[in-house]
Amino acid sequence: MRLTYLQKILWAAAALASLAFGAWQFAGARAPSGVDEAPFRPTFALPDAEGQMRTPADFAGKYLLVFFGFTNCPDVCPTTLAEVAQIMDDLGAQSVEVQPLFISIDPERDRALGLAEFTAAFHPSIIGLAGEGAQTRAAANSFHIFFEREDDVTAPDGYSMSHSPALYLIGPDGDWLRQFTYGTPAAEILDDLQSRL
């Protein structure tokens, strides 16, 4: 069989495409896809409500339950923080091994509205963190999460935030362990935590 010039080109293109697909699959398998991925260590350096800078090192030895949200959010954020509060209550004495963090993706407005009273309304153990824009973006990137300001004339101050609404679990050595997608029942998260503690 004699291949025409065009056929050779096409075969070469097909070979290249399979190689590219293989490489993409290999890389894809290693990139965080949401559940049970290869370990990586998310990081952050953000001030808490009192202005004290917090990093993962402050919480070494504890499990971190991290939520990115904003305090003006009427539905998703209270629903998730209410779950976190229930989990902390249900953990009882073991709750000292778990530190819930609320990282503000709308830090300027959240600081003005009051971060500490917001987190305390759900549970005294929740620490709220609200940094500057660049610190916030760096923390979100490190957790591989998305957030974005959306102009919306029907929202307070003319904007709302869209964001990844999952809860992220970080291990005592700082390794990413897993995420709980939005709507995971509190009892399921509690079971998972209790199996690790």
Next chain:
Amino acid sequence: MKITVFTALILTLASPTLACETVTSGEMTIENAWSRATIGANRPAVFYVAITNAGSSGDALIGIATPAASMPMLHQTVVTEDIASMPHAMSIPIAAGQSVQLAPGGYHGMLMGLTEALKVGDNFPMTLTFQNAGDITINVEVLSIRAEGPDCESDGQ
């Protein structure tokens, strides 16, 4: 202190029944209207309710109004590709013979411009405007900021 604890206890005991009011007007039944306590009046509150259309033609919820807030709007939490956003819902269809829940993680009323902070045990009226059924008013019970829904006998939640 004792009085505060006592009052809190009474409110806790009383709230499940109050939140379970059912209002029926024509073919439309509205029940389990609840909200969450707010911290101050500067953040938006939320409004949840269950609506059942027993009629043979579709209807739609097109607006809400309450003396508790100057700018109440219908919104929908949409989670796609692991991103939650909250677009404004112009109207919420209530198909014939169907129930629709305004519930955590889905459709909800966002109450902006609160007249005052909402406290556990408060109630406020909410008027729902339907395209065909017109206006129907129900009492909304304010539950804890940690509440995940009223504890009602009916299957509204």
